Amino acid sequence: MIIDGKALASKMEAETKARVEKLAAEGRRPGLATIIVGENPASQMYVRIKHSACDRVGIRSENVNLPEDASLDDVIETIRELNERDDVNGILLQLPLPGNSDPSSAMAAIDPLKDVDGFHPMNMGSLLAGDERLVPCTPKGIIWALEQLGVDLEGKEAVIVGHSNVVGKPLAAMMLNRNATVQVCHVFTKDLASHTREADVLVVAAGVPGLIKRDMVKKGAYIFDVGINRVGDKTVGDVEFDEALLVAAAVTPVPGGVGPLTVSMLMSQTVTAAEMQMKTKKR
Numbered sequence: 001m002i003i004d005g006k007a008l009a010s011k012m013e014a015e016t017k018a019r020v021e022k023l024a025a026e027g028r029r030p031g032l033a034t035i036i037v038g039e040n041p042a043s044q045m046y047v048r049i050k051h052s053a054c055d056r057v058g059i060r061s062e063n064v065n066l067p068e069d070a071s072l073d074d075v076i077e078t079i080r081e082l083n084e085r086d087d088v089n090g091i092l093l094q095l096p097l098p099g100n101s102d103p104s105s106a107m108a109a110i111d112p113l114k115d116v117d118g119f120h121p122m123n124m125g126s127l128l129a130g131d132e133r134l135v136p137c138t139p140k141g142i143i144w145a146l147e148q149l150g151v152d153l154e155g156k157e158a159v160i161v162g163h164s165n166v167v168g169k170p171l172a173a174m175m176l177n178r179n180a181t182v183q184v185c186h187v188f189t190k191d192l193a194s195h196t197r198e199a200d201v202l203v204v205a206a207g208v209p210g211l212i213k214r215d216m217v218k219k220g221a222y223i224f225d226v227g228i229n230r231v232g233d234k235t236v237g238d239v240e241f242d243e244a245l246l247v248a249a250a251v252t253p254v255p256g257g258v259g260p261l262t263v264s265m266l267m268s269q270t271v272t273a274a275e276m277q278m279k280t281k282k283r
């Protein structure tokens with residue numbers, strides 16, 4: 001089976017839209033503010049995709065474009081201003097920063113209740129402790145899709161390839177929170193295939209085209225291909241899709257798999273953030 005990420009994402013967006021309308025009826029339409037530093041075309045494109053998703057579900061959106069030479073202090077100052085605004089419920093700093101400078105102090109400046117990307121150390125810590133508040137959108141989208149597919153993680157062998165802060169590490173915590181047995185592989189893993197062959201659920205987020213071949217997949221596995229790689233004029237994932245389909249129970253395509261789920265989950269989390277902020281104010 002091909003996992004239709006676009007169809008699942010549309011379903012999530014319909015649910016999100018209903019939640020937005022409820023808040024809007026109370027005069028509290030949720031708002032998302034994105035920040036881009038510089039003119040990175042990929043960042044501009046990703047932010048455009050997020051803003052059009054906002055339009056689809058009725059979230060108000062705005063972008064702050066800081067100049068290429070903005071300092072980390074300038075970024076933090078912008079974040080502080082957005083933290084103070086009641087009409088901004090979610091703040092998203094688009095990465096990478098120019099020169100690949102370390103974004104961690106900027107991430108930590110975002111109000112944890114507005115941290116819709118789930119990268120704030122407090123939200124990361126809560127996730128690890130089993131209390132999932134605002135969490136990274138790509139892994140949360142995968143967990144949501146597994147639920148929609150009726151795959152219960154409890155007792156399953158889950159293998160994640162990639163141990164980044166954005167995907168692999170938070171996903172491992174989410175899967176442990178659901179009682180899967182989790183292996184996390186990465187570039188230093190000695191025999192990758194010996195791990196991936198054990199996976200009932202295999203998530204690949206390495207950024208290496210063709211990394212996962214047919215003989216590395218367990219029969220009946222659920223495979224989520226997070227990778228986005230440009231090969232010639234095509235966008236491909238990390239999994240040999242046609243080969244994997246012959247063995248697996250289900251595989252996400254690239255494009256049209258994990259990407260749309262990530263964007264829709266960002267919308268859902270923006271509404272969750274708005275709901276959480278309302279509750280905090282009422283206390």
Ligand code: NAD
Nearest residue numbers: 138162163164167186187205206207226227228258259262
């Ligand atoms: P990253 O570069 O931060 O991490 C890559 C990870 O893969 C590291 O843990 C590294 O050790 C591991 N890795 C690299 N080569 C490997 C190999 N040969 N064998 C085993 N492990 C290997 O990347 P990231 O930010 O987590 O992103 C990974 C990929 O997912 C990229 O292609 C990125 O574009 C894509 N991505 C997609 C989405 C989405 O929404 N679809 C979201 C985030 C990232």
